[in-house]
Amino acid sequence: MTALLEAKNVTLRFGGVTAVNDVSFVLNSNETVALIGPNGAGKSSLFNCITALYKPQVGSIRFENSELTTTSPNDIAKLGISRTFQNIELFGGLTVLENILLGRHLQMKANLFHAMLGTPTWVKSEVAQIERAEAMIDLLELQSYRDRRVRGLPYGVQKIVEIGRALVSQPKLLLMDEPVAGLTSDEKDELVQRLQELKAELGLSILLVEHDIRVVSSLAERIVVLEYGRKIADGSPEQIRNDPAVIAAYLGEEAETLEQKGKNP
Ligand SMILES: Nc1ncnc2c1ncn2[C@@H]1O[C@H](COP(=O)(O)OP(=O)(O)O)[C@@H](O)[C@H]1O
Numbered sequence: 001m002t003a004l005l006e007a008k009n010v011t012l013r014f015g016g017v018t019a020v021n022d023v024s025f026v027l028n029s030n031e032t033v034a035l036i037g038p039n040g041a042g043k044s045s046l047f048n049c050i051t052a053l054y055k056p057q058v059g060s061i062r063f064e065n066s067e068l069t070t071t072s073p074n075d076i077a078k079l080g081i082s083r084t085f086q087n088i089e090l091f092g093g094l095t096v097l098e099n100i101l102l103g104r105h106l107q108m109k110a111n112l113f114h115a116m117l118g119t120p121t122w123v124k125s126e127v128a129q130i131e132r133a134e135a136m137i138d139l140l141e142l143q144s145y146r147d148r149r150v151r152g153l154p155y156g157v158q159k160i161v162e163i164g165r166a167l168v169s170q171p172k173l174l175l176m177d178e179p180v181a182g183l184t185s186d187e188k189d190e191l192v193q194r195l196q197e198l199k200a201e202l203g204l205s206i207l208l209v210e211h212d213i214r215v216v217s218s219l220a221e222r223i224v225v226l227e228y229g230r231k232i233a234d235g236s237p238e239q240i241r242n243d244p245a246v247i248a249a250y251l252g253e254e255a256e257t258l259e260q261k262g263k264n265p
């Protein structure tokens with residue numbers, strides 16, 4: 001197994017708050033790693049360090065031969081890292097095909113000049129891009145939605161379109177922040193099944209931030225657990241389920257929720 005992504009001693013502070021505290025972990029090729037932990041544990045902060053939106057004060061994050069902490073957010077995609085957002089960010093007025101095609105913009109060789117003149121280079125490139133997008137639509141079984149505007153489609157379908165847009169650029173690593181948030185339980189099951197199929201078919205490497213431990217257990221080979229910014233466990237779903245520190249962290253969260261419920265009946 002080769003390390004695709006390696007975070008070493010990452011620390012990120014916001015003023016007096018240490019959101020990520022000396023965290024190290026590895027994600028290997030073809031592996032799905034889930035980042036879990038109670039609210040405020042630092043999951044999104046660490047995720048945003050990997051997408052270069054935040055710059056940690058200490059530590060390094062290597063992706064293949066690149067150092068992500070000194071890469072600009074715009075260059076992350078060029079390295080082969082693609083992401084989905086916690087709140088879907090698609091173009092509602094565009095069709096499913098058009099949205100997925102947008103994910104290919106990095107691969108588009110032809111520039112606006114070629115496009116305006118309709119040069120052979122442009123036509124050839126455009127045809128190749130559309131073929132790729134069509135293949136992604138077939139893979140995700142989105143054919144019946146191909147020409148529908150994204151606005152108005154069920155949320156679960158939009159989620160799958162967003163994943164299609166992220167994958168059509170053929171990234172080496174897919175990052176997902178809470179992919180099942182806001183989905184109904186049926187939509188959740190469907191998305192998990194789709195992701196399992198994609199993993200098998202494309203041999204994807206995935207880093208997943210997720211709150212839902214059942215979703216995590218069915219997708220991830222390995223789980224990294226954060227609490228108060230620190231890594232408290234790193235292992236298989238089985239190991240994590242039986243880890244006393246993890247159980248305590250989640251029991252603590254439940255106790256807090258119960259306490260709040262007690263205060264606001
Ligand atoms: N932009 C920010 N400015 C200040 N504090 C932040 C910011 N983002 C996150 N934090 C703080 O960092 C800690 C970790 O938050 P976050 O990474 O969002 O946790 P999680 O995603 O696990 O719920 C929290 O205490 C949160 O309040």
Ligand SMILES: [Mg+2]
Nearest residue numbers: 040043044045
């Ligand atoms: Mg978060």
